[in-house]
Amino acid sequence: MRPQPLAACLLAVLLPLGAAAQAATAPAVPAAPAAPVPAPAATPPAPAAPAGLTGSFDNGRVLAYTCQGCHGITGYKNAYPSYKVPKIGGQTQQYLSQALSEYRQGKRKHPTMQAQSMSFSEQEIADLAVYLSTVK
Template identity: 35%
Template sequence: MKSVITLSVLAAALALSVPAAHAGNAAAGKKKAVSCFACHGADGNAVDQQYPRLAGQYENYIVQALKEYKSGQRDNAIMKGFAGQLSQQDMEDIATYYATLDGGKLHTLKNYIQGDSN
């Protein structure tokens, strides 16, 4: 009985350690995100600091943000216009596209958190 419990715990731990599959399709997302490129960049690394860099961002964060723009919970007329035209699948595809890009240019929180010494 003890080995069955140990095996169950091991299986559960393994299942939790495997990354979740992407909800959307990155290739479809790239096509759907063309209108996003002007501000956020085709590679998701916006040059202008007023626009968020989306490369490497969490999919669920992008989907949630798009839903909030669409509903008006986030107040941005430009994003509301774009997000208002997206279906759930469109949002998932776009989020997957940006999530799979290299986010190496994203800023870290180093020196922004109280107590950082460097």
């Protein structure tokens, strides 16, 4: 969670209080019949991830920012449990996709990686694999 500026926090707290006070002092006005609201254009649901899913390099670069905290530090080790953090840059797309998918499915056990992988969609995993496979 990122910190919010003080003004944003105050606004978030005070805005609902002001609206409640205004509603309490406003005279009761009969509601006018609502004008019909046009229905939004139907958007097709996102397609399920096909087996040959291709990734977006640019989106993968953005998503990989989180990975750099551990995997971007040469010789880094976790504090608990103590694991040597593997190099992921330059691995094949297939390996990276499979590893993240196995963490999501619980086939690979590492609490941090399981939590991270659960936050990614199949498309985002493909995006990460495309980008990370090019990093040296």
